[in-house]
Amino acid sequence: MSSLPNNLFVGSTIGSLKGINVKRENGVLKVAAKNLIRDKANLSSQHEIKTMNWSDEHRDEILIGSKSSVQSFSTINNALCNSFALPENECCGIFKSDEKIFVGITSGSLQSVSTSKNEPEWTVELKMNQCIERLRRCYVKTNIVATGGKNNDLKLWDLNTKQITFNAKNVKPDELQLQIPLWISDIAFCQQTESVSTCSRHGYVRLYDPLLPQRRPVFNAHQDDQVFTCITCAPAENQFLVGSGTGDLFLVDVRGKNPFVGKYKSFTGAVKEIICPPRQSLVFSVSLDRHFRIHDFSTRKLLLKEYLHTRLTTILPREPFVVEEIETVESEAEESTEPCIMSDHQTVIKEEDVKVTDNLFDKMEKIDDGSARKSSLRLKKKLPETDASEDGIETSQKPKRIKWKKNV
Numbered sequence: 001m002s003s004l005p006n007n008l009f010v011g012s013t014i015g016s017l018k019g020i021n022v023k024r025e026n027g028v029l030k031v032a033a034k035n036l037i038r039d040k041a042n043l044s045s046q047h048e049i050k051t052m053n054w055s056d057e058h059r060d061e062i063l064i065g066s067k068s069s070v071q072s073f074s075t076i077n078n079a080l081c082n083s084f085a086l087p088e089n090e091c092c093g094i095f096k097s098d099e100k101i102f103v104g105i106t107s108g109s110l111q112s113v114s115t116s117k118n119e120p121e122w123t124v125e126l127k128m129n130q131c132i133e134r135l136r137r138c139y140v141k142t143n144i145v146a147t148g149g150k151n152n153d154l155k156l157w158d159l160n161t162k163q164i165t166f167n168a169k170n171v172k173p174d175e176l177q178l179q180i181p182l183w184i185s186d187i188a189f190c191q192q193t194e195s196v197s198t199c200s201r202h203g204y205v206r207l208y209d210p211l212l213p214q215r216r217p218v219f220n221a222h223q224d225d226q227v228f229t230c231i232t233c234a235p236a237e238n239q240f241l242v243g244s245g246t247g248d249l250f251l252v253d254v255r256g257k258n259p260f261v262g263k264y265k266s267f268t269g270a271v272k273e274i275i276c277p278p279r280q281s282l283v284f285s286v287s288l289d290r291h292f293r294i295h296d297f298s299t300r301k302l303l304l305k306e307y308l309h310t311r312l313t314t315i316l317p318r319e320p321f322v323v324e325e326i327e328t329v330e331s332e333a334e335e336s337t338e339p340c341i342m343s344d345h346q347t348v349i350k351e352e353d354v355k356v357t358d359n360l361f362d363k364m365e366k367i368d369d370g371s372a373r374k375s376s377l378r379l380k381k382k383l384p385e386t387d388a389s390e391d392g393i394e395t396s397q398k399p400k401r402i403k404w405k406k407n408v
Contacts, residue, residue, distance in 0.1 A: 005019070005021065005075075006019030006020060006021050006075065006318075007020070007321055007322060007323070008021075008022060008284070008292075008315065008316070008318070009052065009316045009317075010286055010312050011049030011312070011315075011316075012308075012313060013045060013049075013288075013310065013311040013312075014043045014310060014311075015044065015046075015047030015048060015049055015066055016035060016037055016043055017036045017062075017064065017073060018033050018034065018308060018310075019033070020033050020292065021033075021324075022294070022323055023324045023325075023326050024323050024324070025326045026326075029294060029303050030304075031292070031304065033308055036073065036078055037080070045067075046067055046068050047067065047068060048066055048067050048313065049065070049066050049313055050066055050067065050090060050091050050092060051065045051091060051093055052064055052065070052315075052316040053065075053095050053096075053316070054316070054319075055096040056096065059319065060074065060075055061073065061074055061075065061081065062075060062316060063094045063095070063096055065091030065103060066090070067090040067091070068086055069084060069085050070083070070084045070091060070094065070103055071084075072101070072115070082115060084101070084113050084120055086103070086105070087105075087111065088105060089105050089106045089107045090105075090106050091104065091105070091106075092105070092106050092132060092133055093134060093135025093136060093145075095137045097142065099114060099115055099116050100112045100113065100114050100115070101115060102125065102145075104132060104134075104135030104147065105132075106132060106149075107131060108127070108128040108129055108130050108131050108132055109124055109125075109127050109128060110125045110128075110145065110157075111123060111124050111125060125159065126145075126157055128152075128155075130149065130152040131150060131152065132148065132149040132152060133150060133152075133183075133184060133185060134149070134184060134185065136188065136189060138156075139189050139190075139191045140191075140192075140193070144158060144159075144165065144194075145159065146187045146196055147187075148184030148187055148198060149184055150183045150201075151181075151182050151183070152182065153169070153170060153182055153184070154166075154184060154187065154198055154208060155167050156210055165210065166208070167215065168215055168216070169215035170182060170216075171206075171216060171217065172216075180202075180204075181202050182200070183200050183201040184198050184199070185201045185230070186199050186228070186230045186231045188231045188233050188240070189233075190233050191233060194211060195207060195208065195209050197231055197233065198231065199229070199230070199231040199242050200228055201227045201228065201229075201245075202227075203222055203223045203225070203227065203228060204220065204222050204228070205220075205223075205240065205242055205252050205259070206220050207220075207240075207254060219254040219259075221252060221259040221260070223250070223260060226244045226248065227244055227245040228242050228244050229243055229244060229245050229270060230243045230271060230272060230273050230274050231243075232274045232276055235276050235278070235279070235280065235297055238253060238254045238255055239251060239253050239254070240252045240254075241264075241274050241276065241283060243270075243271025243272070243285065244271060245270040247267035247269055247271065247287065247289070248263065248267065248271070249263065249267060249271055249274065249283075249285060250262070250264075251264070262300055264283065264295050265300075265302070266293065266302050266305060267285075267287055267289065268289040268291075269288035269289030269290075270288045271285055271286075271287045272312060272313045273285065273315050275315055275316075275317055276297065277317055277319065277320070277321040278319070279320075280321060281297040281298050282294055282296070282297060282321070283296075284315055284317055285315070286313065286314065287312065288311045288313075289311075290308055290310060290312065291305055291307055291308070291312075292312060292315070293305050293306075
């Protein structure tokens, strides 16, 4: 199997990018992490990494969107290729198409910059007139992007026509005829269909099908006292994984009365991003407690938990995700069955030790058999006189017989 230098990449709140190599050694997952962006002058909260994505199918370049800039990082040379300052606000989504980097701006626009020009200029592709918190690109139809934010429900945009193809409608009011609040925090496209799932900071998980005529969600679930921060499609159909700001990671199933069917544990900070590699029963997650975790999707067992020193915000695995197998070779001393041959120096020391011990035994006084008998007799006199019976019980320990008188 070919050895990969890094099969995972994580970003942090101070703008650092780390490459992670996950290997399996004797059936146990182990991690080797390395800092890829080492410029300490640019490591600050102003350069917090908000989102990451691959530039193309070859997975040789990573697009990094932060608060103040957009960067491209080469995984072959482990160096930054390009860096562009954002025209306004911060990035909430990034992807590349036709030698252009498209960036979603939280103020409510989709802008692009050409990487082929010497003097890059930002071009407004879409003007949404509403603040957005997340922008995602569809896997099936690459010309479709989804947006959503606070008081801004899900919308699907066509990059070719610059028009809205789907505008979601809020659910019905509650019993008091009050409108359900909207605050979309993350969006996830299903990799095989065009359905879209969203999570809300008000504790809602919803599923939309743009192919149906209805605009309301086909699935709606609510969890009390939860602030959902990220969502992703699970390896199994009709299931999702959603993380919260309280350090909870739930498994949601659209079938059945109770949609929250499971929970992944060991989190102590807000879950920032979840990714499930396709056709693999693994769950990758990063959180603000500075840990990177790998869970087994089916058993929900924690396979790996690694402390990475910085508060993590994003994660980007290679596709396909490959774990290198390492078999540790036992030492030759344990495997060899031949007798150990000592050096000449060791043999000399052994012979000297034997001579010293012989001299010690020669100098010791010899004890005759008669004296040994006398010493044994003295010991017998000191001991209390107890006669052992045939049963091995001393006479002093034998119970006394009780004589019963006959009634006259």
